[in-house]
Amino acid sequence: MNQFEFHTTEEMLALCHKHKLSIGEVAKRYESERSGKSVSAVRNKMKQTRDVMYEAVRKGIHSTQKSKMGMVGGDAHKMHLALKKMPEMMGNKVTVRAMSYAMAVGEQNASMGRIVAFPTAGGAGVIPGVLFSSAEHFKAGKRKLLNGMFCSSAVGLIIAEGATLSAAKGGCQAEVGAGVAMAAAGLTEMRGGTPDQCFHASAMALKSYLGLACDPLGGLVEVPCIKRNSLGCMVAIGASDMAIAGVKSFIPFDEVVLAMRNIAKIMSPKIRETALGGLAVTKTGNMIKQKLGMKITPMDL
Amino acid sequence: MSNLSIFDIAGPIMVGPSSSHTAGACKIGQFARALFHDTPKKVTFYLHGSFGEVYKGHATDLALLAGVMKLKTSDPNIKNAFEIADQRHIQYKFIPKDLGEKYHPNTVEVILEDGKNKMSVIGSSIGGGMIEIVKIDEFDVYLQGSAGKHLSLVVCHQKNPKIMAELIKKINKLGIRIAETVESSFKDERLTVLSLEGRRITLPEVIDLEMNTEGVDFIRSLSKLQTQ
C-alpha cells in the first residue's frame, strides 16, 4: 500500500494527523505517488485544470446567448451585473459572485463549451463558484486556491469510492450534492480550517442534499441543473461558516456517504437521469420533451 | 477497491453537456476503437438504460461516434462528429436496447465492423467521465478508463498456458514488468489483460509480439489512450 493512499475520511484524517498536513497536501502527494510524477508536476496539472475553469467562468459571465431549446443562458451575466448593485442584494459579494460564476460554468456546459467535470459536468459550477469567488475575497495566493481544489478532489474521491458520482446511479445528490460537499471542504481548507473542520463542513453540506432527485427537463443538463449549482454555492459557504464557527456534524462524513449509497440503492430509476419523473414530467417538462421529439410521460400523482 | 486519480475527480476537461453522457461516452468510443485496432467501416451502438432514454439531449451519439474516430473529450469537433464520419465513409447507427439488469444504467454495446472483422465492446460510463469496459466479444473483462493509467495490454490467445508464459517472458525481456494479469475464457479461447509497469510499450514492440508469438490471435495496447 502506498504511503498516502486513502479511501475513506478516517484514513485521510489519519494521514493528515500523522504527517501534519492538510487534506489538499495529502491529496497532492497521493496523486504524485500514484502517477509516479513529481508533486510539482501534479500541481501544474491542477493549474491547467484551474485555467480551463477560469476560462469557462470568464466566457460565461459575459455571454447572453440562449441555449438551443431556449431554457437557459444569460443568467450568469445578470448575476454578474448585480455585483454592481450590492445594496439591493441580501447576500454579500462573495455569495453573489459565487452564484454568478457557478451559473457561468453551467451555461457554458449547456452550449457545448469547454469545462472541467469537477466532479461531473452537471455539478461543475459549485467548486469554481465557491473557490474562485472566495479566493478573490481573501486575495488568496495561487497556492491556497490550488490546495482548496486538491482538498475538494480528495472529498470527491471519498464519495466516489464509498458511494457514487453518477446521477444515473444516485440522482442529483451524487452530482450537485457531491459538488457542494466538495466545495464546502475546499473552502474550509482555504480559510485555514483544520482537516476535521473540512469534513464537518462536507458532512453538513451533503446531509442537506441526500435524496435529491435527478429530473432534468428533456434530459438536458440545463433545468434545474444550472440554478441548483448556483444555489449550492450558498449551502457550501454556509456549511463552511458553520464548521469554522465550531459547529460539528453529528454524523461523520463516512457515514453520510454510506447513507447516500443506501438512498441511491432505493431510489426509483425514474429520478435517476432518465427524465421520467419529477420536474422532467411537469407540464413544462413535457412541453420540452415534445419539442425534442421525446415521448410524453404522464405525471404519476 | 479501485485506485482513482485526483484528476478523475477534478476532470476530465471536456466539451459539455454531460460528463457521463458526453465525456464518458467519448471515452468508451476511444476504447472500442483501440480494441478494434482499425478504423471501422460500420459502427452500431446499442444504448442501454439512461443512455437509451436521453442520448439525444446529451449528445451521447455524437460523443460515442467522435470517440470511435479518436477525438478527445475536450475536442470542440465532437459537435461535428456526424459530418466527420460521413466524410470518412463510416456508417453509424444508434439503437436503444435493454442489455439486461446486470449492466450499469449508462451502458452501450459498440459493434465495430470493417468487412473482414467484427468486434463487440460493452462499456459503462460510471459518473464524472470515468468508464469501465466490461465485455469484449464473449469475454467478461474489467478495464478501467481512469486518468493516466492505460498501460494495459489486451491479449486474445488459445487456452494453452504455455502461450502466455512465453509472451510474459518476452515482455519482461523488454524491461517491462507485469503488475497484474486477469483472464477470461470462452470456449477454447482466452482473453488476458496484462497491466504493465514501468515504461509504455511501443507499437512496433506490440506488433512484433503479436506476429511472433505462436497461438496469439491479437494484442492491443491501450497505452495511447487519452490520459485525461
Ligand code: SF4
Ligand atoms: S438534475 Fe440531474 S443532470 Fe441536472 S445537475 Fe442534477 S444530477 Fe445532473
